[in-house]
Amino acid sequence: MDRIDRKLLNLMQRDASRTNVDMAEEVGLSPSSCLRRVQRLRNSGIIDRIVAILNPTKAERRIKALITVELKLHGEQHMRRFLKIAVAEEAVSQAYAVTGETDVVLMLRLRDMEEFDALCERLFRDQTNVARFFTMMIIRTAKEETAIWL
Amino acid sequence: MDRIDRKLLNLMQRDASRTNVDMAEEVGLSPSSCLRRVQRLRNSGIIDRIVAILNPTKAERRIKALITVELKLHGEQHMRRFLKIAVAEEAVSQAYAVTGETDVVLMLRLRDMEEFDALCERLFRDQTNVARFFTMMIIRTAKEETAIWL
DNA sequence: CACGCCTTTGCAATAAAATTGCACAGATCT
DNA sequence: AGATCTGTGCAATTTTATTGCAAAGGCGTG
Incomplete structure (x- = not known):
């Protein structure tokens, strides 16, 4: 190297x-x-893969949103269960377990608000162990970098 | 299409x-x-570009963190000024202006905590118009998708 | 329905690029 | 110094991309 x-x-x-x-x-x-x-x-695996990056404005899913999620029950299995559900959603492009008040952060790519509504329905209904969540609609994307400069 | x-x-x-x-x-x-x-x-621009995706664990910058930032002064020029500074940082991989309590969300990719320290110093010092910020260290990445499935 | 117009397709020929064998140069270790 | 390992450039070979062209399919208009 x-x-x-x-x-x-x-x-x-x-x-x-x-x-x-x-x-x-x-x-x-x-x-x-x-x-x-x-x-x-x-x-060697340093290059993981080679992919095409689409222009989001020319594709569907123009609306982006960030959601912070606080779980009711913490602990490995509960966290794992929630992440598994979230990850399975096509609209979820990023999903992270984080430190602090918030337990999980999700990045969404949405076609429209109907899709958002339906997603919330699926993710944040009673049984899914969510105490509360905060939605931040993304107004402007100032930077979105997949690269890791060496 | x-x-x-x-x-x-x-x-x-x-x-x-x-x-x-x-x-x-x-x-x-x-x-x-x-x-x-x-x-x-x-x-047509639907395919924006074709790039290599590196394996982050085999490269540098293993530590990821999310920061939510609240500005003191809102309004277009102040927002723009802060984003400009943030975007110029190599450690900042994503930067968004968002709705809600928070004004800006940053995704960081860090080599170590010294880099984090130095970055905070540069971004959140008095003159940069930051009221307060919250750091979430990313414990686990459950999903990180560049693709937009059609 | 018939007609012309436009787009997309497959084939074949050509040009360009990737891939491999090989011998040589440089670095490192003994 | 000698042996070994890694990386390099050249040249031959194989594979792939690219282009011209004629034919097929789709579409609106008369």
């Missing part, structure tokens, strides 16, 4: 659709040598 | 490293026809 590997990882986090030949030139290696590095980074 | 386009988008959000020939077979098209669809989806 030297300077060139880092350079490659940063390049590929920005744009993984470039050809190997192209990237090889940028990092100053021959195509074959560059390819072998990328393969090594993939096999 | 028909059934096959949606299928392609879902495929590529899962794994964009597959060859065109491979994907063509899966969606039941000839390679050339499939390629033209993908190119169209790219040119």
